[in-house]
Amino acid sequence: MKIPQWQRDGLPYTWMPYMQMQTAPIPVPVVRTNGVRLILDDGRELIDGTSSWWTACHGYNHPHILEAVNKQLYKMPHVMFGGIQHPPALLLAQRLAKLLPGDLNHVFFTDSGSVAVEVALKMAVQYWLNLGETGRTKFVCFKNAYHGDTTGAMSVCDPLDSMHSHFKGFLLKQFPSSIPHTDAQFVEFQRFLYEHKQELAGVIIEPLVQGAGGMKFHTAESVARIRQACDAMNLLMIADEVATGFGRTGTMFACEQAEIVPDIICIGKALTGGTLGMAATIATGKVFDAFLSNDPQRALMHGPTYMANPLACAAANATLDLFETEPRIQQSLAMEMYFKETLQHCKELPGVVDVRQKGAIGVIQVESLHSLARLNGEFVESGIWVRPFNDIIYLTPPLCMSQGDLQTLCEKLVNVITKWSKT
Numbered sequence: 001m002k003i004p005q006w007q008r009d010g011l012p013y014t015w016m017p018y019m020q021m022q023t024a025p026i027p028v029p030v031v032r033t034n035g036v037r038l039i040l041d042d043g044r045e046l047i048d049g050t051s052s053w054w055t056a057c058h059g060y061n062h063p064h065i066l067e068a069v070n071k072q073l074y075k076m077p078h079v080m081f082g083g084i085q086h087p088p089a090l091l092l093a094q095r096l097a098k099l100l101p102g103d104l105n106h107v108f109f110t111d112s113g114s115v116a117v118e119v120a121l122k123m124a125v126q127y128w129l130n131l132g133e134t135g136r137t138k139f140v141c142f143k144n145a146y147h148g149d150t151t152g153a154m155s156v157c158d159p160l161d162s163m164h165s166h167f168k169g170f171l172l173k174q175f176p177s178s179i180p181h182t183d184a185q186f187v188e189f190q191r192f193l194y195e196h197k198q199e200l201a202g203v204i205i206e207p208l209v210q211g212a213g214g215m216k217f218h219t220a221e222s223v224a225r226i227r228q229a230c231d232a233m234n235l236l237m238i239a240d241e242v243a244t245g246f247g248r249t250g251t252m253f254a255c256e257q258a259e260i261v262p263d264i265i266c267i268g269k270a271l272t273g274g275t276l277g278m279a280a281t282i283a284t285g286k287v288f289d290a291f292l293s294n295d296p297q298r299a300l301m302h303g304p305t306y307m308a309n310p311l312a313c314a315a316a317n318a319t320l321d322l323f324e325t326e327p328r329i330q331q332s333l334a335m336e337m338y339f340k341e342t343l344q345h346c347k348e349l350p351g352v353v354d355v356r357q358k359g360a361i362g363v364i365q366v367e368s369l370h371s372l373a374r375l376n377g378e379f380v381e382s383g384i385w386v387r388p389f390n391d392i393i394y395l396t397p398p399l400c401m402s403q404g405d406l407q408t409l410c411e412k413l414v415n416v417i418t419k420w421s422k423t
Helices: 005-013 063-075 087-099 113-130 151-155 183-195 220-232 285-289 310-325 328-348 372-382 403-421
Strands: 030-034 037-040 045-048 104-110 138-142 175-177 200-205 236-240 264-267 279-284 352-357 362-366 392-395
Touching (some): 045 403, 087 279, 104 113, 113 151, 113 236, 113 264, 175 183, 279 285, 310 328, 328 362, 362 403
Parallel strands (some): 138 200, 200 236
Antiparallel strands (some): 030 037, 037 045
């Protein structure tokens, strides 16, 4: 692939994420987006199979979102949220409170999913401090978990197999566990919670799908029983729905399938439809009320500079409009059925361990992602954008992708994997 001059000029000064800069191939030069396509510098178009890390749920450049952001840009692109409020943020908070299950009614805005998790952890620890209980500063997290790249979020990721495992000794020590499934496992899980109750602030989980930890699925029943265990031990439950929220698993939020209400929920990624960085941590009245006091020290002392950015709020409100007016949940469920029909053929390929799907997520798990640079290059040459990691080749396309584009995406994916698996 020819390297354009603008990329050649800037490449030596740019540090890319999740890449060994000495050996990584040159990144793909994208200059525009349109619908479900990435447009390269040389004019080629790639059908996007990842929604830019799950964010572009409505596709790129959706006119309704662009119009909302453009209008807000000329009114007020940004203002601090400390001591100031503005219409887009308050409207968004109201709408999220009505959309989320139960009494998740108190919205704290942040600027990224990792920070939303940081706030949730901090919120949970201070909840107990405000109630006069000290020492409850640890969390139960789960094997294959991924909650972000900031320090607190890293501490509740898988301690052994995550990308953060080499920070052992630097991170806070938590209580990692396997997600329980059987009756016997739940008995052991509850016993563990009971034994460590006085140390625990809560339990944090990605409901239904553990994303960057390997696209591992678990059942709604397991999520519901974890909620029950938290209730039995009077522990807070945090649901990290940064990746699973906004229709990705087949319901607006994954918690809905488990019919539970967490004490705190984290959302982000698709919140703005892939337009601007934004996230939020939302708490129930039970949690919020513990912070109400005449004592200023009992307030939540946190405040990202760009929290509740008006442009991002405008994009998020427009995103919610589209969920109300366009059939995104039905599209997610239809995508699940299509993945089941088309990707299952890969099960017979050499080196393929498993094929699974949940909502608008399709996963092909392999024994080893050998020749990764060549595999990625073949995806691009075939006209699709897919970004495998660890032992996973996965699809999380825009929910609005047409049947024709979805068929093309899946056919090309299967063709490339078929050739690659035999080498």
